[in-house]
Every structure is written in structure tokens, then in C-alpha cells.
Amino acid sequence: xxxxxxxxxxxxxxxxxxxxxxxxxxxxxxxxxxxxxxxxxxxxxxxxxxxxxxxxxxxxxxxxxxxxxxxxxxxxxxxxxxxxxxxxxxxxxxxxxxxxxxxxxxxxxxxxxxxx
Amino acid sequence: xxxxxxxxxxxxxxxxxxxxxxxxxxxxxxxxxxxxxxxxxxxxxxxxxxxxxxxxxxxxxxxxxxxxxxxxxxxxxxxxxxxxxxxxxxxxxxxxxxxxxxxxxxxxxxx
Numbered sequence: 001x002x003x004x005x006x007x008x009x010x011x012x013x014x015x016x017x018x019x020x021x022x023x024x025x026x027x028x029x030x031x032x033x034x035x036x037x038x039x040x041x042x043x044x045x046x047x048x049x050x051x052x053x054x055x056x057x058x059x060x061x062x063x064x065x066x067x068x069x070x071x072x073x074x075x076x077x078x079x080x081x082x083x084x085x086x087x088x089x090x091x092x093x094x095x096x097x098x099x100x101x102x103x104x105x106x107x108x109x110x111x112x113x114x115x116x
Numbered sequence: 117x118x119x120x121x122x123x124x125x126x127x128x129x130x131x132x133x134x135x136x137x138x139x140x141x142x143x144x145x146x147x148x149x150x151x152x153x154x155x156x157x158x159x160x161x162x163x164x165x166x167x168x169x170x171x172x173x174x175x176x177x178x179x180x181x182x183x184x185x186x187x188x189x190x191x192x193x194x195x196x197x198x199x200x201x202x203x204x205x206x207x208x209x210x211x212x213x214x215x216x217x218x219x220x221x222x223x224x225x226x227x
Contacts, residue, residue, distance in 0.1 A: 005160070040124065041217060041219065042122075042204070042205070042217045042218060042220060043160075043217040045214055048214075058214070089162075090159055092159075099151035103160070104150075104162045104165065105152075105160075105215065106161075107160050107161065108159050109157070109158055109159050109161030110146075110157070110158070110159050
């Protein structure tokens with residue numbers, strides 16, 4: 001059974017703290033994505049990666065960075081958390097193949113982050 | 117104007133009803149259309165995938181695309197309480213690396 005695992009389901013952090021959200025997939029997928037989901041705004045793409053050590057900015061990268069040192073692992077980093085980063089964060093992966101934007105995404109269960 | 121518009125609901129229907137969920141979009145280049153289902157406190161999962169125009173059926177679910185009207189629909193027949201979830205439409209074109217998601221419609225099917 002395919003699986004995308006997000007290490008933390010619920011986190012509470014304070015303003016200014018550095019936050020790491022970890023995502024691991026066991027499907028040998030090339031593509032990995034980080035989204036945030038907010039009521040009324042839907043899913044918004046933060047960053048994505050098509051290969052180890054590469055990254056591309058999504059629609060809302062400000063305040064975030066990512067790391068992909070291994071194929072199966074994609075980390076989202078909030079350098080200095082702010083209250084407007086309180087959200088549900090969803091990691092997803094998809095297999096290689098063109099066109100990239102058209103393949104099925106496999107999502108993790110989400111990490112709900114609250115910044116106080 | 118958002119690229120993809122979706123009524124957030126909530127939509128509340130009795131068990132056995134036919135449900136119609138819809139999205140409109142503005143980008144005429146979109147060719148790939150998907151419906152994801154998201155249960156509470158879970159990540160979305162792909163439900164239906166359609167390329168270009170036409171209908172696609174899978175069990176109780178039918179996805180319909182009308183490119184001339186820039187309108188897509190998901191029909192659920194004989195709805196069940198287990199269908200209670202948020203339904204997200206998503207779409208893209210050949211030249212983009214990204215899926216564009218609707219905001220989701222929350223559906224509740226009561227016994």
C-alpha cells in the first residue's frame with residue numbers, strides 16, 4: 001500500500017521559532033510537493049521538487065524553505081514561524097512522467113501547525 | 117477572479133440522494149480534470165480523473181467535463197453516509213507543472 005508519512009500530525013510553536021515538517025514516501029516517487037490548506041483558500045502550493053537536491057518555488061514560497069537530500073524525504077522549514085503560518089500542511093508525491101502537472105498526487109495525512 | 121471556482125457548501129443530503137458537485141474554471145487550456153475526496157483530518161485522495169471533454173463513470177461516481185462552458189461536475193448516485201467528505205476539483209494543462217485546486221465542497225449525507 002502506497003504511503004506518504006508526515007512525522008508530526010499536530011504541532012504548537014511560538015512566534016519566531018524554527019519549525020521542521022518532515023515527509024517521507026515509500027513509493028520511489030520522483031516528485032514531491034508541499035501544500036498548505038486554509039478554509040476558503042483551498043490548497044496552495046508552497047514548494048515542489050522533481051529530484052534530489054532540486055527545488056522549485058510554488059505559489060506562496062515566502063517564509064518557507066525546503067530540503068531534499070534523499071529521494072524519499074522532503075522537508076519543509078519555517079525559518080521564523082509567524083501566526084499567519086498557522087495552517088494545515090500537506091505533503092504529496094507523484095511518480096515521474098510527463099506531463100508533471102497531470103499525474104495523480106498521493107497525499108500524507110497532514111500536519112496541523114498552530115503558531116502562538 | 118480565481119482560476120477555479122467551487123462552491124464551499126456545506127451540502128447536506130439524505131442517504132440515497134443524487135449529489136451534484138461542480139466547478140467552473142477560466143483557463144481554456146486546461147485538459148486534465150480530477151476530483152479528490154478528503155475525509156476529515158485526512159489528506160486528499162484521487163477519486164476520478166478525466167482527460168479533455170466527456171464523461172467517465174466509476175461505480176456510483178460519474179465525472180463530467182464540458183470544456184465549451186468551462187464547467188466540470190461530479191455526480192454521486194445512491195449517496196451513502198460514508199460519502200460524507202470534502203470534494204476538491206483539480207485541473208491542469210499540458211504545459212504546467214502544477215495542479216490548480218478548487219477550494220472544496222463539504223458534503224454531508226445523513227441516514
